[in-house]
Amino acid sequence: MVSSDKDPREEVIQAWYMDDSNEDQRLPHHREPKEFVSLAKLDEIGVLSWKLDADNHETDPDLKKICEERGYTYKDVCEICPEKMPNYEAKIKSFFEEHLHIDEEIRYAVAGSGYFDVRDRNDAWIRVWVKKGGMIILPAGMYHRFTLDETNYIKALRFFVGEPVWTPYNRPHDHLPAREEYIKAFLEKDVANNAVDAAA
Ligand SMILES: CSCCC(=O)/C(O)=C/O
Numbered sequence: 001m002v003s004s005d006k007d008p009r010e011e012v013i014q015a016w017y018m019d020d021s022n023e024d025q026r027l028p029h030h031r032e033p034k035e036f037v038s039l040a041k042l043d044e045i046g047v048l049s050w051k052l053d054a055d056n057h058e059t060d061p062d063l064k065k066i067c068e069e070r071g072y073t074y075k076d077v078c079e080i081c082p083e084k085m086p087n088y089e090a091k092i093k094s095f096f097e098e099h100l101h102i103d104e105e106i107r108y109a110v111a112g113s114g115y116f117d118v119r120d121r122n123d124a125w126i127r128v129w130v131k132k133g134g135m136i137i138l139p140a141g142m143y144h145r146f147t148l149d150e151t152n153y154i155k156a157l158r159f160f161v162g163e164p165v166w167t168p169y170n171r172p173h174d175h176l177p178a179r180e181e182y183i184k185a186f187l188e189k190d191v192a193n194n195a196v197d198a199a200a
Protein backbone atom coordinates (compact mmCIF):
# COMPACT_ATOMS: atom_id res chain seq x y z
CA MET A 1 0.00 0.00 0.00
CA VAL A 2 1.31 3.50 -0.88
CA SER A 3 1.65 5.43 2.38
CA SER A 4 -0.92 8.10 1.38
CA ASP A 5 -3.59 5.43 0.64
CA LYS A 6 -6.27 5.17 3.26
CA ASP A 7 -6.33 1.84 5.08
CA PRO A 8 -9.65 0.20 4.00
CA ARG A 9 -10.08 -1.21 7.51
CA GLU A 10 -10.67 2.32 8.78
CA GLU A 11 -14.03 2.35 6.96
CA VAL A 12 -15.32 -0.23 9.43
CA ILE A 13 -13.01 0.01 12.45
CA GLN A 14 -11.97 3.21 14.23
CA ALA A 15 -10.25 3.66 17.56
CA TRP A 16 -9.74 6.55 19.97
CA TYR A 17 -8.74 7.33 23.55
CA MET A 18 -11.70 7.60 25.91
CA ASP A 19 -12.63 10.42 28.26
CA ASP A 20 -13.24 9.77 31.98
CA SER A 21 -16.93 10.65 32.08
CA ASN A 22 -19.51 8.37 33.69
CA GLU A 23 -22.14 9.18 31.11
CA ASP A 24 -23.99 6.44 29.22
CA GLN A 25 -21.50 3.76 28.13
CA ARG A 26 -23.13 3.67 24.68
CA LEU A 27 -21.95 7.23 23.88
CA PRO A 28 -18.66 7.57 21.94
CA HIS A 29 -16.72 9.05 24.92
CA HIS A 30 -14.19 10.94 22.82
CA ARG A 31 -11.62 13.07 24.59
CA GLU A 32 -11.67 16.80 23.90
CA PRO A 33 -9.86 17.33 21.51
CA LYS A 34 -10.38 13.91 19.92
CA GLU A 35 -7.38 11.53 20.08
CA PHE A 36 -7.64 8.85 17.43
CA VAL A 37 -5.53 5.69 17.59
CA SER A 38 -4.20 4.09 14.40
CA LEU A 39 -4.86 0.45 13.58
CA ALA A 40 -1.08 0.02 13.41
CA LYS A 41 -0.90 1.09 17.07
CA LEU A 42 -3.59 -1.46 17.91
CA ASP A 43 -1.52 -4.11 16.11
CA GLU A 44 1.36 -3.25 18.46
CA ILE A 45 -0.70 -4.21 21.51
CA GLY A 46 -1.91 -7.37 19.80
CA VAL A 47 -5.28 -6.30 18.37
CA LEU A 48 -5.61 -7.57 14.81
CA SER A 49 -8.28 -6.32 12.41
CA TRP A 50 -9.71 -6.85 8.94
CA LYS A 51 -12.37 -5.36 6.68
CA LEU A 52 -14.38 -8.19 5.14
CA ASP A 53 -17.41 -8.64 2.91
CA ALA A 54 -20.16 -9.02 5.52
CA ASP A 55 -22.96 -9.55 2.99
CA ASN A 56 -21.21 -12.64 1.66
CA HIS A 57 -19.57 -13.96 4.83
CA GLU A 58 -20.80 -17.50 4.25
CA THR A 59 -18.81 -17.87 1.04
CA ASP A 60 -16.06 -15.28 1.57
CA PRO A 61 -12.68 -16.81 0.61
CA ASP A 62 -10.81 -14.17 2.67
CA LEU A 63 -12.66 -15.21 5.82
CA LYS A 64 -12.09 -18.88 4.99
CA LYS A 65 -8.36 -18.24 4.67
CA ILE A 66 -8.16 -16.42 8.02
CA CYS A 67 -10.02 -19.28 9.73
CA GLU A 68 -7.80 -21.93 8.15
CA GLU A 69 -4.58 -20.08 8.93
CA ARG A 70 -5.54 -19.42 12.55
CA GLY A 71 -7.15 -22.79 13.20
CA TYR A 72 -10.72 -21.61 13.89
CA THR A 73 -12.87 -24.71 13.76
CA TYR A 74 -16.08 -23.48 15.41
CA LYS A 75 -18.31 -20.50 14.63
CA ASP A 76 -21.55 -19.19 16.09
CA VAL A 77 -23.69 -16.06 16.01
CA CYS A 78 -24.13 -13.60 18.86
CA GLU A 79 -26.98 -11.18 18.25
CA ILE A 80 -27.26 -8.53 20.92
CA CYS A 81 -30.40 -6.47 21.42
CA PRO A 82 -33.08 -6.58 24.14
CA GLU A 83 -35.54 -8.53 21.97
CA LYS A 84 -33.20 -11.30 20.86
CA MET A 85 -30.75 -11.96 23.66
CA PRO A 86 -31.88 -14.08 26.60
CA ASN A 87 -30.87 -12.47 29.93
CA TYR A 88 -30.11 -9.25 28.07
CA GLU A 89 -29.52 -6.93 31.06
CA ALA A 90 -27.25 -9.38 32.90
CA LYS A 91 -25.29 -10.16 29.74
CA ILE A 92 -24.77 -6.50 28.84
CA LYS A 93 -23.57 -5.86 32.38
CA SER A 94 -21.08 -8.74 32.29
CA PHE A 95 -19.74 -7.75 28.85
CA PHE A 96 -18.94 -4.28 30.25
CA GLU A 97 -17.08 -5.58 33.31
CA GLU A 98 -13.38 -5.35 32.57
CA HIS A 99 -12.17 -8.90 31.92
CA LEU A 100 -9.81 -11.12 30.01
CA HIS A 101 -10.06 -14.54 28.41
CA ILE A 102 -7.47 -17.28 28.29
CA ASP A 103 -8.10 -17.61 24.54
CA GLU A 104 -8.34 -15.06 21.73
CA GLU A 105 -11.62 -13.17 21.41
CA ILE A 106 -12.52 -13.24 17.70
CA ARG A 107 -15.52 -11.17 16.64
CA TYR A 108 -16.82 -10.25 13.20
CA ALA A 109 -19.68 -7.72 12.91
CA VAL A 110 -21.92 -8.86 10.06
CA ALA A 111 -24.61 -6.32 11.02
CA GLY A 112 -24.85 -3.41 13.45
CA SER A 113 -21.92 -2.14 15.49
CA GLY A 114 -20.42 -1.98 18.95
CA TYR A 115 -17.49 -0.82 21.07
CA PHE A 116 -14.68 -3.07 22.25
CA ASP A 117 -12.66 -1.13 24.85
CA VAL A 118 -9.07 -2.27 25.33
CA ARG A 119 -6.29 -1.15 27.66
CA ASP A 120 -3.16 0.39 26.17
CA ARG A 121 0.27 -0.27 27.69
CA ASN A 122 -0.25 2.61 30.16
CA ASP A 123 -3.62 1.16 31.17
CA ALA A 124 -5.62 3.92 29.40
CA TRP A 125 -8.84 2.89 27.65
CA ILE A 126 -8.89 2.79 23.86
CA ARG A 127 -12.38 2.51 22.39
CA VAL A 128 -12.47 0.33 19.25
CA TRP A 129 -15.61 0.88 17.19
CA VAL A 130 -16.38 -2.15 15.05
CA LYS A 131 -19.02 -1.72 12.38
CA LYS A 132 -20.53 -4.05 9.75
CA GLY A 133 -17.66 -5.71 7.90
CA GLY A 134 -15.15 -5.24 10.71
CA MET A 135 -13.44 -8.26 12.25
CA ILE A 136 -11.14 -8.02 15.26
CA ILE A 137 -9.08 -10.35 17.36
CA LEU A 138 -8.24 -9.46 20.94
CA PRO A 139 -5.32 -11.52 22.18
CA ALA A 140 -5.64 -13.92 25.10
CA GLY A 141 -4.77 -12.16 28.35
CA MET A 142 -5.69 -8.61 27.27
CA TYR A 143 -8.05 -6.73 29.60
CA HIS A 144 -11.08 -5.41 27.71
CA ARG A 145 -14.86 -4.92 27.80
CA PHE A 146 -17.73 -4.58 25.31
CA THR A 147 -20.77 -2.37 24.96
CA LEU A 148 -23.37 -1.71 22.33
CA ASP A 149 -23.28 1.78 20.83
CA GLU A 150 -26.25 4.13 20.42
CA THR A 151 -27.77 1.93 17.70
CA ASN A 152 -28.31 -0.79 20.35
CA TYR A 153 -27.67 -3.62 17.94
CA ILE A 154 -24.89 -5.91 16.78
CA LYS A 155 -24.87 -9.28 15.08
CA ALA A 156 -21.41 -10.72 15.51
CA LEU A 157 -19.90 -14.01 14.44
CA ARG A 158 -17.70 -15.58 17.11
CA PHE A 159 -14.91 -17.97 16.19
CA PHE A 160 -13.15 -20.50 18.36
CA VAL A 161 -10.32 -22.98 18.18
CA GLY A 162 -12.14 -26.14 19.23
CA GLU A 163 -14.79 -25.96 21.96
CA PRO A 164 -16.76 -22.66 22.16
CA VAL A 165 -15.71 -21.63 25.66
CA TRP A 166 -16.58 -18.08 26.76
CA THR A 167 -15.24 -17.50 30.25
CA PRO A 168 -14.59 -13.93 31.39
CA TYR A 169 -12.01 -13.48 34.17
CA ASN A 170 -12.82 -10.12 35.71
CA ARG A 171 -9.92 -7.88 36.60
CA PRO A 172 -7.72 -8.55 38.52
CA HIS A 173 -6.59 -11.93 37.18
CA ASP A 174 -2.93 -11.08 36.69
CA HIS A 175 -1.63 -14.45 37.84
CA LEU A 176 -3.14 -16.37 34.92
CA PRO A 177 -0.53 -17.72 32.46
CA ALA A 178 -2.47 -16.10 29.57
CA ARG A 179 -2.02 -12.68 31.24
CA GLU A 180 1.67 -13.26 31.90
CA GLU A 181 2.18 -14.37 28.30
CA TYR A 182 0.31 -11.34 26.97
CA ILE A 183 2.49 -9.00 29.03
CA LYS A 184 5.65 -10.72 27.79
CA ALA A 185 4.58 -10.71 24.15
CA PHE A 186 3.16 -7.20 23.85
CA LEU A 187 3.81 -4.96 26.84
CA GLU A 188 7.37 -5.72 27.91
CA LYS A 189 8.48 -5.45 24.29
CA ASP A 190 6.93 -1.95 24.14
CA VAL A 191 8.61 -0.92 27.36
CA ALA A 192 11.95 -2.07 25.92
CA ASN A 193 11.30 -0.17 22.66
CA ASN A 194 10.37 2.95 24.59
CA ALA A 195 13.57 2.77 26.60
CA VAL A 196 15.59 2.53 23.36
CA ASP A 197 13.61 5.47 21.87
CA ALA A 198 14.19 7.55 25.00
CA ALA A 199 17.94 6.89 24.96
CA ALA A 200 18.31 7.78 21.25
C1 LIG B 1 -20.17 -8.78 20.40
S1 LIG B 1 -19.68 -10.24 21.15
C2 LIG B 1 -20.18 -10.11 22.84
C3 LIG B 1 -19.16 -9.62 23.74
C4 LIG B 1 -18.19 -10.68 24.12
O1 LIG B 1 -18.31 -11.82 23.77
C5 LIG B 1 -17.06 -10.30 24.88
O2 LIG B 1 -16.24 -11.24 25.37
C6 LIG B 1 -16.72 -9.05 25.14
O3 LIG B 1 -15.57 -8.81 25.72
Ligand SMILES: [Fe+2]
Binds near residue numbers: 100105144145168
Ligand atom coordinates in the same frame (compact mmCIF):
# COMPACT_ATOMS: atom_id res chain seq x y z
FE1 LIG C 1 -14.46 -10.54 26.25
